[in-house]
Amino acid sequence: xxxxxxxxxxxxxxxxxxxxxxxxxxxxxxxxxxxxxxxxxxxxxxxxxxxxxxxxxxxxxxxxxxxxxxxxxxxxxxxxxxxxxxxxxxxxxxxxxxxxxxxxxxxxxxxxxxxxxxxxxxxxxxxxxxxxxxxxxxxxxxxxxxxxxxxxxxxxxxxxxxxxxxxxxxxxxxxxxxxxxxxxxxxxx
Numbered sequence: 051x052x053x054x055x056x057x058x059x060x061x062x063x064x065x066x067x068x069x070x071x072x073x074x075x076x077x078x079x080x081x082x083x084x085x086x087x088x089x090x091x092x093x094x095x096x097x098x099x100x101x102x103x104x105x106x107x108x109x110x111x112x113x114x115x116x117x118x119x120x121x122x123x124x125x126x127x128x129x130x131x132x133x134x135x136x137x138x139x140x141x142x143x144x145x146x147x148x149x150x151x152x153x154x155x156x157x158x159x160x161x162x163x164x165x166x167x168x169x170x171x172x173x174x175x176x177x178x179x180x181x182x183x184x185x186x187x188x189x190x191x192x193x194x195x196x197x198x199x200x201x202x203x204x205x206x207x208x209x210x211x212x213x214x215x216x217x218x219x220x221x222x223x224x225x226x227x228x229x230x231x232x233x234x235x236x237x238x239x
Contacts, residue, residue, distance in 0.1 A: 058158065060165055063117035063129065065108040070126050071119065072101035078148035086186045091211025099210070107131070116169050120149070120158050127153040130162035134174040140202070140221055141177030142170045157236060163197065164232035171225040178223045184209075185216035194220045198231035 063071060076097040084092060108117060114135055120128040128149035136143035144166060149159045170177055180202065183190050199220035206216050222228040 057123050058161070059121040059124075060118055060161065061121075063108060063119045065105065067117075067119060068101060068104040068108050071104045071108075071117070071129050072097050074126055074129055074148060074150065075100040075104070075146070077150060081151045082148075082187060082190070083184065086184050086215060087209055088211045088213055094211075096210075114174070116166055118162055118165055120162055122153060122158075128158045128162055130166045132166040132170060132179075134170050134177060137180065140180040140219070142174065142179045142225065144179055144181040147181070159193065160197070160232050160235050164229065164236060167222075167225055167228040167232060171229055175225075177225050178221055179225050179228050180219055180221040182217045182219055185218055191218065191220075197235065198222060198227055 079087065079096060079100075080092050107115070111117070112133075115131070115133050117131045118129060119126055129146065130144065130148075131146040132142055132144050134142045136145075144163065147159055147162055149162070167179060170179060181194070181199075182205075183194060185191075185204070199222055202219045202221045204216060204218050206214055209215050222231070
């Protein structure tokens, strides 16, 4: 994994970042979910749909939520969103982790996950962390497995845009497991 950390900046997102995050979100979905979600949906106006979601999330932000954005040389290249205490059994939901295709493989996703995991650990000790991954998204599944996540269950859902897809719940039983795994994969400064 090659990364140029001195060029990366991470900061908490605010309402003024909603448009930027929506554009990143749509771009990531169009790249990663082609063949998983319906093409007509991905080719539609998903930026507006994502914008409505991000405006709502960032305007009514709860203390149990954290949105982080990663920038490389001033350009947004990824974001993550976590909700602490989202599930009584599994803990914090890592609801979004997206890195633009051109910046993948540089450790940005790992660092976003590490930073959100560290926040959960510092603010809500004792929780686990989980996320849902489309079954057909094998690159993402391998990524989370390399970070020590294990499969807890499988579900079939109706995703945005319709149809049916299978997804897997990946878990880290304790947030420290996540933090140790991500720290081990990150290069020293």
